[in-house]
Amino acid sequence: MSDDDAELELALRFPILGGAFLMAGRASVLIKRALEEAGVEAGLVRRAALCAYEAEMNVVIYARSGSLSVEVNRRQVRIVAQDRGPGIADVDLAFTPGYSTASAKVRELGFGAGMGLPNIRTHADQVAVETVPGQGTRLVISFERTSKRDDSS
């Protein structure tokens, strides 16, 4: 993990296949279990798992392929979702609640209500987006450990 030389406690990476709705979410569930076993505080695990799931669903819904990874050190948990896909044309718009470019089929599944990225922003401590329309997207979602946010969970 860059700009932090604290020792890495956990690192996992899962490939994600675009359009694979049956497997979708499996990586996030495995990441959640790994975080629990690594002793990460429960409230942070829930937030991170939820963000991982939203990010994973975005890869499945919009991209051709990608990966979902988690890294943990004593200061931070970081979820990275990257993909080869259409990229995001307007990042601000994409983070607007309710804005969605999902197909009718995806909406019928109950997804595509335009809350994925907004939900990530709500639950994460930091979100960084790198995207190139026509090529793909990289989402870096960070959580500070031992922050006051998780005390009440």
Added chain:
Amino acid sequence: MNLADVQKLLAARVLAGEEGLGREAGTVCGSDLMSDVLAFTMPGTLLLTGLTHPQVVRTAQILDLVAVVFVRGKQPGPETVEMAAQQGLPLLSTELPMYEACGLLYSKGLPGCQQARGQAAQVA
């Protein structure tokens, strides 16, 4: 209220996770929109839904939902049932519409996710 009592109240069939029927439901969330469900992160929540695809089980795992009840007689496919069985996640199905299911559970004193969040915010 434990899941066995929920089953009786809603006259529901158990499709998977029968071994988990002793679990307690603390709050109830009823929704057919995954985004709504994902906004609720209270553990101990019972989900009422008409959505039957496997993502409902993944969501239940991510959010630590205590069980999923399909309303309007909705039947999940074999993959959904299989995934739930593997996880030990109770899946139930009731013929009741969402409206009646919510009404009955509310009358037994179960709060909704919105109420529970409001209470948590007051305590914090």
Added chain:
Amino acid sequence: MTVAEMVEQLGLQVRAGTGRLDRPVTGGHVGDLLSSVMAKSAQGQVWVTIQSHPNIVAVAALLELAVIIVVEGVEPEPATLARAQEQGVTVLTTTMGAFETVGKLYQLGVH
């Protein structure tokens, strides 16, 4: 029970369609998938939803629903309220969630 009585008992806000508060409520439906509402709801029912876009007015008018309650403090779009007023569709709002709203309606005997 009429819409007006329901408004008072539950502390709901009337946002549009003030002319038809005397309408009787004969049952309830809760849901956000329009296709499901079209298929399953019945004339005279109260429809509890978080959807706030103008299409909900068309659905309510078509199915002759008594009233729409938009929950969770969601603000109906201006176009929704305008269309509702035009078409005589009553739109109410509440900060309560769907489950609590339905629960209270059910306890009032709306089912």
